[in-house]
Amino acid sequence: MGGEAGKRAAAEAAAALVEAGSVIGVGTGSTVNHFIDALPGRDCRGAVSSSEASSARLRELGIPVLDANEVDGLALYVDGADEVNRHLQMIKGGGGALTREKIVAAMSDRFVCIVDAAKRVGVLGAFPLPVEVIPMARSFIGRELARLGGRPVLREGFTTDNGNLILDVHGLEIAEPIRLERALNDLPGVVTNGLFALRPADLLLVGSEGGVERVE
Ligand code: 5RP
Numbered sequence: 001m002g003g004e005a006g007k008r009a010a011a012e013a014a015a016a017l018v019e020a021g022s023v024i025g026v027g028t029g030s031t032v033n034h035f036i037d038a039l040p041g042r043d044c045r046g047a048v049s050s051s052e053a054s055s056a057r058l059r060e061l062g063i064p065v066l067d068a069n070e071v072d073g074l075a076l077y078v079d080g081a082d083e084v085n086r087h088l089q090m091i092k093g094g095g096g097a098l099t100r101e102k103i104v105a106a107m108s109d110r111f112v113c114i115v116d117a118a119k120r121v122g123v124l125g126a127f128p129l130p131v132e133v134i135p136m137a138r139s140f141i142g143r144e145l146a147r148l149g150g151r152p153v154l155r156e157g158f159t160t161d162n163g164n165l166i167l168d169v170h171g172l173e174i175a176e177p178i179r180l181e182r183a184l185n186d187l188p189g190v191v192t193n194g195l196f197a198l199r200p201a202d203l204l205l206v207g208s209e210g211g212v213e214r215v216e
Contacts, residue, residue: 004030006116006207007080011035013205013212014078014114018042023071025104027079028054028097031114035078039063048074050104051097052161068103077108081115081201082127082194088113088201088215089177093130093194096160102192105199113201117208124177128153128168130194135165137189144187145169148180164191 011034018024020043026032028051036057039047046064048071049055055065079101081090090113092098105111129150133141138154145152150169158166174180177197184193204215 003116003118007031007114008034009207009212010114010116010205011207012038013207014112015039015042017076017078017112018044019075021045022075023047023066025074025077025079025108026050026054026058027077027101027104029080029095031080031116032078033057035114036061036063048104048107050079050100051095053095053097068107071107074104074108075110077105077111078114079105079111081113081119081196083121083124084113084115084119084201084204085121085124085177086215087197088204089124089195089197090201091124091127091129091194092196093132093166093192094127096130096132096155096158096166098130098194099132099160099162099192102196102199105196110203111199111201112203112205114205115207117206120206123173123175124195125172125174128170129172129174130155131167131169131184132160132162132164132191132193133167134189134191138165138167141187141189142167148172148183162191
């Protein structure tokens with residue numbers, strides 16, 4: 001049970017953590033779609049969503065979507081990842097929702113990351129690191145990313161929910177995720193980078209053949 005079945009198993013384990021009457025944070029992607037599908041019947045009062053796609057799916061299932069500005073904070077945020085290491089630091093943003101994901105993660109007391117076993121890595125960076133940039137800064141940031149040793153590739157035909165571009169950075173072996181996350185945050189024109197190391201997950205649920213493994 002890898003792939004889709006592993007994603008679903010991790011997502012259903014996360015759905016069991018949703019407290020009745022609570023407002024939760026909801027991420028983006030195919031693993032989170034399984035989580036959203038498992039929400040009906042859990043008496044979830046509403047969700048702050050990290051993307052238009054997740055918002056649409058939540059509404060289809062009758063779960064109210066709240067503006068982030070309407071809530072003081074969130075007890076629980078559930079989201080997937082493209083890669084996760086043993087410190088529960090992640091690369092995210094394969095779906096391009098990294099900025100809103102980072103905001104909702106920061107608003108939340110507890111970040112539960114749901115993945116299938118293929119997402120676990122020793123060193124982050126085999127998955128190209130997404131960096132959301134203001135369109136005017138695309139070339140400048142591209143040169144800066146090359147200076148840092150990466151090979152940035154513009155995600156063709158893609159605009160984020162915030163109206164920006166994504167550079168996917170290939171060829172990075174990220175030995176110090178916190179340091180790189182900070183360095184990228186410091187580049188003018190970078191909106192968000194897909195490293196979630198300063199605020200890692202609090203709980204990792206890994207769906208695989210053996211069931212669901214919890215890592216804290
Ligand atoms: C979207 C994300 C997703 O969590 C990440 O891409 C994993 O997606 P999936 O669950 O489809 O494998 O960060 O921006």
